[in-house]
Amino acid sequence: MEKLIYNALFLSVAGMSLAGCASKKNTREDKRPNIIFIMTDDHTTQAISCYGGNLVQTPNLDRLAHEGIRMDRCYATNALSGPSRACILTGKMSHINGFTDNASRFNSDQPTFISLLHKAGYQTGIVGKWHLISEPKGFDYWSILTGQEEQGDYYDPDFNENGKHIVEKGYVTDIITDKAIKYIDGVDKNKPFCLMFHHKAPHRNWMPAPRHLGLFNNTVFPEPATLFDDYKGRGRASKEQDMSIEHTFTDDWDLKLLTRDEMLRDTTNRLYKVYKRMPEEVQDKWDEVYAPRIKEYRSGKLTGSNLVSWKYQQYMRDYLATAMSVDESVGRLMKHLESIGELDNTIIVYTSDQGFFLGEHGWFDKRFMYEETRMPLLIRYPRSITAGSESKALCMNIDFAPTFLDYAGVKIPEDMQERSLRSILDNGGKLPDDWRECTYYHYYEYPAEHSVKRQYGIRTDRYKLIHFYNDIDEWELYDLAEDPEEMNNVYDDASYAEVRKMMHGLLEKAQKEYADTDPDEKVNVLFKGDRRVMDRTNKK
Known part of the structure; x- marks a missing residue:
């Protein structure tokens, strides 16, 4: 309600x-748009x-x-x-x-x-x-x-x-x-x-803004169908990430499970540092809003999948209230x-x-x-x-x-x-005849926070091809019409052999078009311990 x-x-x-x-007359008809x-x-x-x-x-x-x-x-x-x-x-x-x-x-x-x-x-x-x-x-x-x-x-x-x-x-x-x-x-x-x-x-x-603190405390949000994904349909990249609600969320920074006294005792805590920036009246409201959450968590009744579901609800309450x-x-x-x-x-x-x-x-x-x-x-x-x-x-x-x-x-x-x-x-959203066949993607930040593998790939109207490289060499292919949630990698499925060939051709074409001549970073890469660092001196 x-x-x-x-x-x-x-x-x-x-x-x-x-x-x-339409209450105001247009006064800049001869001007370029803001x-x-x-x-x-x-x-x-x-x-x-x-x-x-x-x-x-x-x-x-x-x-x-x-x-x-x-x-x-x-x-x-x-x-x-x-x-x-x-x-x-x-x-x-x-x-x-x-x-x-x-x-x-x-x-x-x-x-x-x-x-x-x-x-x-x-x-x-x-x-x-x-x-x-x-x-x-x-x-x-x-x-x-x-x-x-x-x-x-x-x-x-x-x-x-x-x-x-x-x-x-x-x-x-x-x-x-x-x-x-x-x-x-x-x-x-x-x-x-x-x-x-x-x-x-x-x-x-x-x-959230002070006026939105606790806004959704009594709201129960629907869980996504893939909240408990076990990654059986994919490779190491999905399994080895560090961005899960279950394992990566922190009790203090993400879930705000510290009382005022606990924060004041540990002045090195990141949450303490941002808490201290709040006006006193906002701190008071913060304490009031998060006290029931802290009590519920410390009751000891939350375990396994129930704990994951609970963490998801707290995440949504904070994220959506912030977005308001x-x-x-x-x-x-x-x-x-x-x-x-x-x-x-x-x-x-x-x-x-x-x-x-x-x-x-x-x-x-x-x-x-x-x-x-x-x-x-x-x-x-x-x-x-x-x-x-x-x-x-x-x-x-x-x-x-x-x-x-x-x-x-x-x-x-x-x-x-x-x-x-x-x-x-200007044409009602209609596509020109010569519009692109695919989008191109290239992500570089690994090893780093959240441990998401380096990757590049393309997405067409129906299919998506991804190559995870760096410390692994794995390909993923998805049929978005049949599998919109991307749960089943069909790269090695024989029935998709022609699609795979077509997608590799489009990928090579995209990399040439965007001048991504070294997508796997085999050149101009420095090694520092176990971290690979891009050498950008020759990158224009």
């Missing part, structure tokens, strides 16, 4: 916003109701889909925070832009869609998460999160604002939204702007644009740096090329995009840069590795 009341309230608020959609690129961290399609998710309602994100287009098959080319951002900025694969894993440092001197828009007369800004180590370039203004391994804190976060360190009081999603609105209000209204509006939420360790502030943020932004007459002059894009596992295969996190790492992609621009459009076009995050340049009337550089999505967006 609590969940239904909450969702009804959200839908009511969204409806009020819709009612005023671009607002909203990106969250680890927000997956399973947690967005317009994608058919049954976990929570997201009315403001749904509004973007209902008034714009929903892209159903968008994939990161490297499902990791920093690499995905580098691919989006440059329109180039990781091995070309040089940012292959989160230990990399982004070369901000290379051309990006932001620097090209800036040269073309756009006002440019970024607020929120950057996670590329180097300082932003090509921006008139930036206010980026620092601290907690450059991912930022949820409470009273630190920012680098145009080179100056500041600490803001409040909750991170709200603060970033405030900064975005302030930036919009401060631009020259006679010139277009491009704002990268990037949230930390709902990144691990999933700390993001949906509210989108609603605030649209309402403000509406109030100043800029809503329909602005291309609004919503995505995440990649998708995320919400218990599927027993996992959290991302990194694997499986379907759960699909990116959400919602785009609203009523001048070109028909409301309520949907598309099954295979697209990748390296498509974003040429798309933004295309709408801005800026020439797309020949060395950007993909093409604009505009021909799809």
Whole structure:
């Protein structure tokens, strides 16, 4: 009942916003569009109701889909925070832009869609998460999160604002939204702007806004069908990962199973450090909300599969409550644009740096090329995009840069590795005859956190081929029409011999097209102990 009341309230608020959609006259008909690129961290399609998710309602994100287009098959080319951002900025694969894993440092001197828009007369800004180590370039203004391994804190976060360190009081999603609105209000209204509006939420360790603490404590979420996957249908990569709810979740950081007294006694604990950033009244609410969880866990009654199910419920309660502030943020932004007459002059894009596992295969996190790492992609621009459009076009995050340049009337550089999505967006989601046959993926960060093997592969409309390399040499092939949950590797199934041959041909073609000439990293690899480290000195 609590969940239904909450969702009804959200839908009511969204409806009020819709009612005023046409209240302002378009004042910039002769101008290039503004671009607002909203990106969250680890927000997956399973947690967005317009994608058919049954976990929570997201009315403001749904509004973007209902008034714009929903892209159903968008994939990161490297499902990791920093690499995905580098691919989006440059329109180039990781091995070309040089940012292959989160230990990399982004070369901000290379051309990006932001620097090209800036040269073309756009006002440019970024607020929120950057996670590329180097300082932003090509921006008139930036206010980026620092601290907690450059991912930022949820409470009273630190920012680098145009080179100056500041600490803001409040909750991170709200603060970033405030900064975005302030930036919009401060631009020259006679010139277009491009704002990268990037949230930390709902990144691990999933700390909700004070108003959302305990929001779902009485909600029981449906378990994914593969929560208790035993990986019999796959090889070592699935079996040897370290990102399972059962084994990887920590009692303190992930499940928040420490009382205030326990945290205060262990000041080295990561949870203590973020807890101390909260105002006292928020700490009090935190203690009240998590006390029943701690008591239930310590009762000793939770074991085996029951314990896994219990951990899953706590994960969903924290993750989804954290994501609620993001949906509210989108609603605030649209309402403000509406109030100043800029809503329909602005291309609004919503995505995440990649998708995320919400218990599927027993996992959290991302990194694997499986379907759960699909990116959400919602785009609203009523001048070109028909409301309520949907598309099954295979697209990748390296498509974003040429798309933004295309709408801005800026020439797309020949060395950007993909093409604009505009021909799809402006045509009701329909595919051009010459659209791509497959997406390409290459993940590099191993050995590292979560122990996900290095891998590359392709996805077509129906099939997926993955090669896990590095310390293993294993291939996986999936028939997504027959096996959408990717439980049964058919690579060695004789009945798929022709499909396997076809997919290998497409893979070789993709690697040639994207200039991934050393996919197995047999060249330019340094060995340091048992860790293989990319030598990027010869990687352009």
